[in-house]
Amino acid sequence: MAILVMKFGGASVGTTTALTQVLSIVLQEHERWDHLLLVVSALDGVTDALIEAAQLAQLSNRRGYRRIVATLRTRHMALVEQLPLGINERHALQADIDRLLFDMLGVCQDLASHTLDRPVTAAFDEIIGVGERLSARIVATLLRQNQLRGVAIDATDIIVTDAEYGHARPHINLTRERIRQNLIPMLTRAIVPVVTGFIGATETGRPTTLGRGGSDYTASILAVCADAKEVWMWTDVDGLMTADPQEVPSARNIPELSYDEVAELAYFGARILHARMIGPLRDHQIVLRIKNIFKPRDTGTLVHAISPDDPNTIKAATSIQGISLTARYSGPLMQINSLIDQALQSATNSRTEVMITSQSSTQTFVCFIIPTTIGPEALRATQADLLRCLQEAGLHDIWAISPVSVITMVGSHLGYMNRHITSALQALDQIEILALAEGPSRHKLSVVVDFADGEDALNHIHDVILNSD
Ligand code: ASP
Numbered sequence: 372m373a374i375l376v377m378k379f380g381g382a383s384v385g386t387t388t389a390l391t392q393v394l395s396i397v398l399q400e401h402e403r404w405d406h407l408l409l410v411v412s413a414l415d416g417v418t419d420a421l422i423e424a425a426q427l428a429q430l431s432n433r434r435g436y437r438r439i440v441a442t443l444r445t446r447h448m449a450l451v452e453q454l455p456l457g458i459n460e461r462h463a464l465q466a467d468i469d470r471l472l473f474d475m476l477g478v479c480q481d482l483a484s485h486t487l488d489r490p491v492t493a494a495f496d497e498i499i500g501v502g503e504r505l506s507a508r509i510v511a512t513l514l515r516q517n518q519l520r521g522v523a524i525d526a527t528d529i530i531v532t533d534a535e536y537g538h539a540r541p542h543i544n545l546t547r548e549r550i551r552q553n554l555i556p557m558l559t560r561a562i563v564p565v566v567t568g569f570i571g572a573t574e575t576g577r578p579t580t581l582g583r584g585g586s587d588y589t590a591s592i593l594a595v596c597a598d599a600k601e602v603w604m605w606t607d608v609d610g611l612m613t614a615d616p617q618e619v620p621s622a623r624n625i626p627e628l629s630y631d632e633v634a635e636l637a638y639f640g641a642r643i644l645h646a647r648m649i650g651p652l653r654d655h656q657i658v659l660r661i662k663n664i665f666k667p668r669d670t671g672t673l674v675h676a677i678s679p680d681d682p683n684t685i686k687a688a689t690s691i692q693g694i695s696l697t698a699r700y701s702g703p704l705m706q707i708n709s710l711i712d713q714a715l716q717s718a719t720n721s722r723t724e725v726m727i728t729s730q731s732s733t734q735t736f737v738c739f740i741i742p743t744t745i746g747p748e749a750l751r752a753t754q755a756d757l758l759r760c761l762q763e764a765g766l767h768d769i770w771a772i773s774p775v776s777v778i779t780m781v782g783s784h785l786g787y788m789n790r791h792i793t794s795a796l797q798a799l800d801q802i803e804i805l806a807l808a809e810g811p812s813r814h815k816l817s818v819v820v821d822f823a824d825g826e827d828a829l830n831h832i833h834d835v836i837l838n839s840d
């Protein structure tokens with residue numbers, strides 16, 4: 372039985388125009404595949420608003436979070452009003468939306484009055500996962516109005532995770548068992564499950580979230596556990612691009628990539644995919660396609676196992692923010708790594724990704740990246756915290772902190788001597804390179820430059836990509 376998993380992102384479910392596209396895509400693929408499994412994100416911007424509501428609740432700002440919940444209610448109700456639904460279905464859906472928001476408001480209230488019987492982080496995950504529960508119900512209702520047996524499924528019932536609230540990891544075996552028991556029988560009854568992305572629950576049933584952008588990860592977990600043949604990620608852009616088109620207007624679509632290349636791209640800043648989703652697909656050789664909902668006939672980007680004699684060109688370049696620490700003389704790096712860890716933990720609640728370290732007799736250099744998913748404020752906050760940690764440890768006279776850009780070139784079998792890499796480095800002639808790092812997989816080379824040089828460096832390297840074929 373051939374199963375296709377399709378994930379629809381926030382922009383694909385946020386407007387009636389996009390939802391109409393979603394419907395026509397689902398109707399079409401329903402004809403072609405034995406079974407469909409759908410995963411949906413919250414409507415665009417909803418998770419951000421929910422996080423803000425949870426933060427205001429924690430500060431006991433009742434007026435603040437109530438205002439946000441009211442705005443979210445209006446937005447979802449307006450969308451439901453515009454959809455072509457029968458009167459009974461519409462009322463049932465509106466009642467569902469009200470109930471979910473009412474329960475969520477209850478959690479905010481407990482948080483605000485400090486009457487929680489569980490960790491604050493657990494309450495946060497209950498609040499911020501509501502966006503997906505709302506959108507899954509909207510999409511399932513729309514399918515039912517169009518002769519498909521759409522059923523909204525809360526992933527809290529099927530994705531079992533650890534209790535690391537905010538960035539939980541799935542227990543694959545337990546999840547596979549739940550899917551076998553609860554989801555597969557639905558497929559055989561011709562139901563099209565619409566599963567909430569982003570969320571799961573602990574073994575005891577406490578809701579968790581998989582990290583920002585986690586709906587992608589949900590799609591890949593479901594695909595692996597249900598033995599799906601392919602995963603299609605629907606977005607509002609033309610697939611993966613040679614660079615972020617917001618930074619490099621001449622960026623163009625990449626038709627084909629290997630799993631390893633995509634894993635590097637996702638990790639080093641291509642915002643379109645969750646970094647952890649690729650590994651499971653690669654291990655099970657499940658084909659991944661990234662497609663634009665407004666151009667369903669276009670092939671988008673195909674990700675699969677590419678033959679070893681694929682030409683070794685640079686296929687894409689990304690830019691990600693980082694922070695570097697430079698010392699005037701070498702010393703043990705151990706202490707500095709744990710300081711970085713502390714600073715990142717307190718500023719961004721995420722773990723260290725020290726990516727480049729180098730020591731010489733005159734200078735020591737450490738550089739780590741700030742995951743793009745944790746927001747624009749993260750760089751400033753981490754820098755301030757790091758400075759505080761260095762001062763407390765009496766090391767601020769030795770180490771200088773500065774923001775850097777890490778430009779990463781991705782392609783199969785890249786090595787230092789590759790002629791494309793040589794041209795790329797030549798193109799950076801006027802820019803000071805602070806450090807270089809090659810990945811162990813030889814699928815990427817990262818160049819660290821001063822933050823102010825980042826945009827130029829990215830554009831120069833991108834020109835090399837455009838001229839390399
Ligand atoms: N809605 C969640 C987020 O904004 C998950 C996702 O969109 O993938 O992070």
Ligand code: MG
Pocket residue numbers: 380584587642643644645
């Ligand atoms: Mg996303």
